[in-house]
Amino acid sequence: MSIIVRREEEIVIYCKGADSEIMSVLSRSFMDSALGSSVVRNSRAHLEKFSTQGLRTLCLAKRTLSLVEYDDWLTRHMEIENDISSPDREAELTRSMCDIEREFSLLGVTAIEDRLQEGVEETIDALREAGIQVWLLTGDKMETAINVARSCGLFPSTSSIYVIETENDVEKAYVQTHQAPLNDIYCVVLSSTSLHLLEQSHDLLITVLQSCLSVLCYRMTPSNKAEIVKMVKKTLKGKVLAIGDGANDVSMIQCADVGIGISGQEGMQAVMAADFAIARFRYLRKLLLVHGHWCYDRLARGFLYFLYKNAVHLFCGLIHIRSSHLIFSISMTNPRQRLERFLIQTFFRGN
Incomplete structure (x- = not known):
C-alpha cells in the first residue's frame, strides 16, 4: 500500500x-x-529475528518524485481511471500503480505482536476431535506463520512439517509419509507459488493433504485465499467453512459453503459478508458443534415430519378416490372460517 x-x-x-x-x-x-x-542487511537480520519470535513484520520504503514526473503519471492514471468502458481497465490501473511504485529506498522494518485470543488452541483441538481438518491461510512469511501455527496448537510439537513448493517436494512428502509409522502425524505447508499444483489436481498432493493433520498456507493474498477455498471444494470434495476477521478474508468467506465473520479491531467487512457473526474465535466451538448439530437434527426431523404428513394426506385421498363424500369438513380446512369462528367464540366468552 x-x-x-x-x-x-x-x-x-x-x-x-x-x-x-x-x-x-x-x-x-x-x-x-x-x-x-x-540498511538492507540489517533489515533482513531483523526480519528473521522478528519472524522467529512470531511477530508480524512489514517493510517501509520511500521515493522522492519530481513535479514533472508526478504530473505525467497522474495525468495518465486519471485517464485510465475515467475510461470506465475499457475492458482492460483493471489491468491498466495495476500497471499504472506499478509504474510509480518502483525505485524505492528502504527505510526500515516494523514488527507487532498479534496476540492469540483466549481459547484458540482448545477450539482447534475440539474441531480436530470432531473429524474436521483445519487450514490456516495467512499473508505472513513462512517463519512467522509456522511460529503462529505452533503457538495456537495447529502444529503439535511432535508433528513433522513438510514444506511443499515444487513437484519434487510433493513426491518427497508422499514417499516419507507412506514410509512413516501409522501413528506418526505430519502437517503440510504450502506457499502461494505452489497453488498451481493444487489447481492441477495433483494426485500425490491430494493424497498427502487428505492424510495430514493440518495445512498452513503462507504469503496468501485475498484472491489466493478464495482460490484455495474453490480448489479444496473441487479437488478434496468436502464442505468448507471459512472464518475471518478482516477485509482480506471477505472473498474467502463468500466462496465457502459457510462463512463466519469475527467482529473486532479489523473492522466489520468480514461480518457483513458472512452467514454468521461471532465476537471471539472460541465461540466457533459451540456454534459449530452444538448449535450446528441441533440445526442438523431439527432439519432432519422437520423433513421426516413433512414427508409423513404429506404421505398421510395423500393416502386419505387415494382411499376415498371413488367417493364423493368430503374427507374433511370445509370449516376445518378453510383458514378464513376458522379465524371467524375463533373470533366469535372469543367475543361471546368475553361477554
Whole structure:
C-alpha cells in the first residue's frame, strides 16, 4: 500500500508491504550504495529475528518524485481511471500503480505482536476431535506463520512439517509419509507459488493433504485465499467453512459453503459478508458443534415430519378416490372460517 505526500515543492511516495514485495522494488543505486546495502542487511537480520519470535513484520520504503514526473503519471492514471468502458481497465490501473511504485529506498522494518485470543488452541483441538481438518491461510512469511501455527496448537510439537513448493517436494512428502509409522502425524505447508499444483489436481498432493493433520498456507493474498477455498471444494470434495476477521478474508468467506465473520479491531467487512457473526474465535466451538448439530437434527426431523404428513394426506385421498363424500369438513380446512369462528367464540366468552 502506498501514499503520495506533497510538502511544499517536494513530493514523496511512501510504501509499506511484505518484505518480499518491498525488496523487489528497491532501486539498484540504493542497493549498491554503502548506506543502502547496510540498511538492507540489517533489515533482513531483523526480519528473521522478528519472524522467529512470531511477530508480524512489514517493510517501509520511500521515493522522492519530481513535479514533472508526478504530473505525467497522474495525468495518465486519471485517464485510465475515467475510461470506465475499457475492458482492460483493471489491468491498466495495476500497471499504472506499478509504474510509480518502483525505485524505492528502504527505510526500515516494523514488527507487532498479534496476540492469540483466549481459547484458540482448545477450539482447534475440539474441531480436530470432531473429524474436521483445519487450514490456516495467512499473508505472513513462512517463519512467522509456522511460529503462529505452533503457538495456537495447529502444529503439535511432535508433528513433522513438510514444506511443499515444487513437484519434487510433493513426491518427497508422499514417499516419507507412506514410509512413516501409522501413528506418526505430519502437517503440510504450502506457499502461494505452489497453488498451481493444487489447481492441477495433483494426485500425490491430494493424497498427502487428505492424510495430514493440518495445512498452513503462507504469503496468501485475498484472491489466493478464495482460490484455495474453490480448489479444496473441487479437488478434496468436502464442505468448507471459512472464518475471518478482516477485509482480506471477505472473498474467502463468500466462496465457502459457510462463512463466519469475527467482529473486532479489523473492522466489520468480514461480518457483513458472512452467514454468521461471532465476537471471539472460541465461540466457533459451540456454534459449530452444538448449535450446528441441533440445526442438523431439527432439519432432519422437520423433513421426516413433512414427508409423513404429506404421505398421510395423500393416502386419505387415494382411499376415498371413488367417493364423493368430503374427507374433511370445509370449516376445518378453510383458514378464513376458522379465524371467524375463533373470533366469535372469543367475543361471546368475553361477554
